Amino acid sequence: MRRRSSSRIPAALLLPGLLGLLFLVFPLVGLLVRAPWRALPGELSSGQVWEALRLSLECATAATAVSLLLGVPLAWLLARAEFPGRRLVRALVTLPLVLPPVVGGVALLLVLGRNGIVGRWLDSAFGFTLPFTTPGVVVAEAFVAMPFLVISVEGALRAADPRFEDAAATLGASRWTAFRRVTLPMIAPGVAAGAVLAWARALGEFGATITFAGNFPGTTQTMPLAVYLALQNDPEAAIALSLVLLAVSVAVLVGLRGRWMSTP
Template sequence: MDAPLTPAPGRSGAGKSGGRGRAARERGVSGRAPLALLVPAVLGLAFLVLPLAGLLVRAPWPTLLRRLAEPYVLEALRLSLVCATLATAVCLVLGVPLAWLLARVAFPGRRVVRALVTVPLVLPPVVGGVALLLVLGRRGLLGQWLESAFGVTLPFTTAGVVVAEAFVAMPFLVISVEGALRGADRRYEEAAATLGASRWTVFRRVTLPLIAPGVAAGAVLCWARALGEFGATITFAGNFPGTTRTMPLAVYLALETEPEAAIVLSLVLLAVSVAILAGLRDRWVSAS
């Protein structure tokens, strides 16, 4: 996605703020990184990585393979990946339009709405789960109606896991996409309008492709958050093998009796998510 380093003079708008200036900056600033930045940076990295090292050191390596082969591990892993991916899809479908609304439409109370979007970030996930039960549960405000009208109940189902994960992960997507929308050059949208594009066409054919990197970044954050989701899931969707017991739930339960199994499960979750995220990143870079 990076701009080429040989920009033609006066290229189209993207070039105005893109390639040339940045290339010059990258070349212009050099020399050693200041210690005032380097030291906290290394400490920060250590802070993030050491707990992982702790897991690796304490992992029961001799029994690792045997433990991995247990069917419940794969079952929980599969469920985690499926649910996190579906939750990300839900967040994309609902979150991108919400971000658009926040970034592009001036309406009264917009600041309040924006603050509300962050509620799942600050709400303890367990409380989020209870709140979901109160709304979508069997006796909940909407849940009652869902059950009587459609015979649908969400708690204790895989769909419930997706709902809980989407609830908790959505802010990450909305915030990323809104930021991308605010950073995008709106004049392209005006240009599209003068060419006869309706607002929907503008969004679909101009805005969305322009903010694609931001949407992708948001989707990744969203997916990662959904993958690790625990509190809202166990509260709203319950904990049953095969339908709602995702990896984090399996880890928590294993901690009750068998801390070593919990470490193995955590490592599996980490390894898979890191592998997928690293793979995605490479693909974007090479796609440019």
């Protein structure tokens, strides 16, 4: 009987693997070790902390809603529709995943800023400006978070059998009805996973937010921005805020464990 090849770990892989694990885990352990546990309730009880947390949760939820509204149809087009340049469109959709967030914030300013391509028209026609406002935070977070949802939903659509949609169409259902009543229930786990990932990415967004929306307490200062500001003046407060974001990240991983953390 042949032994499993994984029963013996090559020494050349064991040491680098353990070093990689240590590299990823040790900073988190250091955060927990250096956390001011006794002063934690006092650090987290300030009104500014709760204001930043409230703003973060509201903006991340709104950004996820925008991502769902725009990202699910976009994922359907990429997975189901045939059109010239589809590969290019997919590359452009995934570009924010690798684009430095600060560059994304600059790009948003050039388009939606008061003197931007679209922002100039919004300001002159409606007197509406996005930069350095709470809606601007939502826009910045949706820009960096939507690709996570699109990739997840597109993968779920490609895994779903299109014959069910075709069968619904032959029975008289419109394409919209087939999508709403047949396709969407089939891909619901992928949509949920993508929404959670997008929400977590939006909650932790920093670069695009501070570039496009600024860092104004009560208006645009989210939790990551509050951590950055506190690190300069009150390191213990920065650690306390970081623990809150770490707890949220762990909760997201626990919620997605069945989809992303299962082993074959």
